[in-house]
Amino acid sequence: MRVRFIELELENFTEHRRLKVDFGRIARLSGRNGVGKTSIGTAPVWVLWGTDLNGKKWSPKPTTYEADVTRAALLLDVDGKPIKLERGIDGGDNVFKVNDVPVKAREFDNTVTGLFDRDEFLSLYNPRYFFTLHWTKQRELILRRVVPPAKSEVFKHLPEPQAAKLDKLTRKHSMADLEKIHRDRKNRLEKELIAAESRRKTLQEQLTTMDSAPKVDPKTAQADIAKIDTEISKIQSSIAEADENNQRIARLNWDISSLLDKRNRMKEQYEQLKQRKPGSNCPTCGQTLQGYALEKAERDYNATIEAFRAEYDQVVADRKAAESELAGLTFIDVSEKVAELRRWQEAKQAILDAAREKERRQQLEQDVEKARAAEASTKESLNESIFIIDAIKEYRAKEAELQAEKVQGLFRRLKIKLHNRLKNGELEDTFVIQMDGKDYVQLSFGEGMEAGLELSEVLFGQSELITPVFVDHIGEYTGPIAVYDQLITAGAVRDQELKIEKEEWAD
Numbered sequence: 001m002r003v004r005f006i007e008l009e010l011e012n013f014t015e016h017r018r019l020k021v022d023f024g025r026i027a028r029l030s031g032r033n034g035v036g037k038t039s040i041g042t043a044p045v046w047v048l049w050g051t052d053l054n055g056k057k058w059s060p061k062p063t064t065y066e067a068d069v070t071r072a073a074l075l076l077d078v079d080g081k082p083i084k085l086e087r088g089i090d091g092g093d094n095v096f097k098v099n100d101v102p103v104k105a106r107e108f109d110n111t112v113t114g115l116f117d118r119d120e121f122l123s124l125y126n127p128r129y130f131f132t133l134h135w136t137k138q139r140e141l142i143l144r145r146v147v148p149p150a151k152s153e154v155f156k157h158l159p160e161p162q163a164a165k166l167d168k169l170t171r172k173h174s175m176a177d178l179e180k181i182h183r184d185r186k187n188r189l190e191k192e193l194i195a196a197e198s199r200r201k202t203l204q205e206q207l208t209t210m211d212s213a214p215k216v217d218p219k220t221a222q223a224d225i226a227k228i229d230t231e232i233s234k235i236q237s238s239i240a241e242a243d244e245n246n247q248r249i250a251r252l253n254w255d256i257s258s259l260l261d262k263r264n265r266m267k268e269q270y271e272q273l274k275q276r277k278p279g280s281n282c283p284t285c286g287q288t289l290q291g292y293a294l295e296k297a298e299r300d301y302n303a304t305i306e307a308f309r310a311e312y313d314q315v316v317a318d319r320k321a322a323e324s325e326l327a328g329l330t331f332i333d334v335s336e337k338v339a340e341l342r343r344w345q346e347a348k349q350a351i352l353d354a355a356r357e358k359e360r361r362q363q364l365e366q367d368v369e370k371a372r373a374a375e376a377s378t379k380e381s382l383n384e385s386i387f388i389i390d391a392i393k394e395y396r397a398k399e400a401e402l403q404a405e406k407v408q409g410l411f412r413r414l415k416i417k418l419h420n421r422l423k424n425g426e427l428e429d430t431f432v433i434q435m436d437g438k439d440y441v442q443l444s445f446g447e448g449m450e451a452g453l454e455l456s457e458v459l460f461g462q463s464e465l466i467t468p469v470f471v472d473h474i475g476e477y478t479g480p481i482a483v484y485d486q487l488i489t490a491g492a493v494r495d496q497e498l499k500i501e502k503e504e505w506a507d
Contacts, residue, residue: 001078001079001115001116001464001465001466002077002078002079002466002485003076003077003078003115003116003121003465003466003467003468004023004076004077004468004485004486005023005044005074005075005076005077005468005486005488006022006023006075006076006077006082007020007021007022007023007074007075008020008021008023008040008043008044008072008073008074008075009021009071009072009073010039010040010043010071010072011069011070011071011072011088012061012062012067012069012070012071013036013039013043013060013062013070013071013072014036014039014060014062014063015034015035015036015039015062015064016036016039016040017062017065017067019036019040021040021500022502023468023486023488023502024502024503024504024505025485025486025487025502025503025504025505025506026483026486026487026488026489026502026503027486027487027488027489027500027501027502028489028491028499028500028501028502029041029488029489029490029491029498029499029500030490030491030492030493030496030498030499030501031492031493031496031497031498031499032492032493032494032495032496032497033492035497035498036498037472037490037491037492037498038053038472038490039060040488040490040500041053041470041472041488041490042058042060043060043072043074044072044074044125044468045122045125045126046058046060046072046087047072047073047074047085047086047087048074048085048112048118048121049112049118050087050094053122053126053128053129053470053472054126054128054129054132055118055119055122055129055132059089060072061089068090068091069088069089069090069091070088070089071086071087071088071089071090071095072086072087072088073085073086073097074086078115083098083099083115084097084098084099084100085097085098085108085111085112086098086100087108096108098111116465116467117465119133119137119141120141120144120459120463120465121465121467123141123455123456123459124456124459124460124463124465124466124467124469125467125468125469125470126452126470127449127452127453127455127456127469127471128448128449128452129452130452130455130456130459131433131440131448131451131452135430135431135432136429136431138431138433139418139429139430139431141459142407142416142431142458142459142462143403143407143418144462145462145463145464146403146406146407146410146462147406148399148403149399149402149403149406151167151170153402154395154398154399154402155167155395157398157402158391158394158395158398159394162387162390162391162394162395165387165388165391166178166388166391166392166395169388175392175395175396178388178392179389179392182385182388182389182392183385183389185381185385186382186385186386186389189378189381189382189385190382192378193375193378193379193382196371196374196375196378197375199371199374199375200368200371200372200374200375203364203367203368203371204368206364207361207364207365207368210357210360210361210364211357216351216354216355216358218355218358221351221354221355224351225348225351225352228344228347228348228351229348231344232341232344232345232348235337235340235341235344236341238334238337239334239337239338239341242332242334242337243334245329245330245331245332246331246332246334248329249326249329249331252322252325252326252329253326255318255319255322256319256322256323256326259315259316259318259319259322260319262315263312263315263316263319266308266311266312266315267312269308270308270309270312273304273305273308274305276301277301390425393425393426396426396427397421397425397427400418400419400427403418404416404417404418404419410458410461410462411454411455411458412454413435413436413450413451413454414433414434414435414451414454414455415433415434415435415437416431416432416433417430417431417432417433417434418430418431433451433455435447435450435451445473445476445477446476446477446478446479449471449473449476449477449479450477450479453471453477453479453480453481453482456469456482457482460482460484466484466485467485467486468485468486468487468488469481469483469484469486469487469488470488470489470490471487471488471489471490472489472490473490473491473492474489474490474491475491475492
């Protein structure tokens with residue numbers, strides 16, 4: 001887009017009660033101090049944005065006389081199409097016009113915004129404006145149309161392993177996403193590695209406290225246990241037989257004692273039974289028993305006596321049989337057998353414990369190896385992420401270096417710094433301009449003007465926008481001025497009233 005100033009109309013604008021300026025290809029403003037040269041150069045900026053040359057809010061109302069209306073109208077040529085913009089102060093109200101049609105402030109602002117970006121325009125129009133911007137905006141303007149170095153170009157400057165790894169990974173992910181993935185992965189793996197190291201050390205300590213000498217031969221353990229089980233079975237059978245014998249003796253002794261007690265009780269009962277021999281009277285009603293009744297009572301009595309004697313004889317016979325059987329039995333002492341059984345059981349348990357201990361040690365050894373492998377795998381994965389992060393860091397550093405070389409190649413005397421390298425090796429965005437080793441704030445007015453013009457020249461070379469250039473205090477600058485299209489200068493001349501000279505456009 002090419003922008004030219006065609007005509008400027010001023011009314012009660014700073015020192016100018018009424019003034020009309022026709023701009024040619026070059027417009028030279030000259031005169032003594034205070035005749036309004038800078039105001040003329042500032043007026044187009046005020047029309048567009050209501051600011052001074054440095055983008056600050058500014059009022060052009062005259063200070064040396066009273067005026068109800070202050071206005072400025074600028075006729076522009078934008079890519080061959082005329083557009084007239086007007087801003088004014090009528091009493092206490094702001095007024096706006098587009099092509100002589102009154103509009104509201106928002107519509108006016110939208111019209112201007114639709115034409116061009118304020119910071120870009122002012123950086124091209126006023127060589128000193130760029131340096132009033134925050135460094136982030138300065139950086140953005142310089143880099144806006146500087147094409148970053150191609151990925152393949154950066155890879156050429158990296159070590160082959162880093163370049164190969166990033167080339168492969170960035171086919172699937174962007175560099176920014178790749179960095180996010182592996183920074184997140186690195187944080188997670190660092191925690192996992194601490195846990196893996198802790199587990200491996202804990203298992204290793206447990207293994208160290210175990211007896212490393214084998215207490216059992218796995219090849220013979222089962223055979224040894226089988227032999228012990230055979231011996232235990234024999235002893236248990238022997239003890240069982242002895243227990244059966246001893247339990248029989250105890251049972252016989254109990255039976256004999258019980259039978260003796262029963263016999264003695266029956267003797268007493270027999271004496272009592274003999275005394276109950278039936279008489280001639282009925283024991284129930286007291287009547288005299290005769291004939292058949294008497295005979296029946298005697299038969300019942302004799303039957304009771306006979307049954308009692310038979311029971312008594314059986315008790316005696318059972319006791320004698322028990323005594324006879326007991327006489328043929330001998331108590332067997334199993335204490336030695338029990339002690340032997342216990343020794344065999346302890347021997348078997350020792351083998352089982354030793355086998356379990358060995359199995360536990362073998363399992364622990366396997367766990368240690370698994371933990372060591374997990375730790376090594378985690379460390380390998382962590383190192384890979386660290387390698388990728390470092391490779392990205394080196395990529396960004398080399399990319400920034402190549403980009404800085406591109407940017408620096410645009411300038412003659414100015415030195416541009418785009419990055420600071422932090423202690424951790426990462427880059428931090430910055431923007432510093434120096435000329436002859438001095439920061440811009442240390443430059444003299446003339447040096448600052450030269451720096452601004454060189455910067456404008458670079459911006460014009462990059463930008464898709466061509467604007468007029470206004471050089472104020474031209475008399476204090478002796479260097480060259482690159483004119484891209486339209487030039488406006490202002491210079492002080494002692495005792496001279498305002499003079500406007502112009503050079504027309506060539507046919």
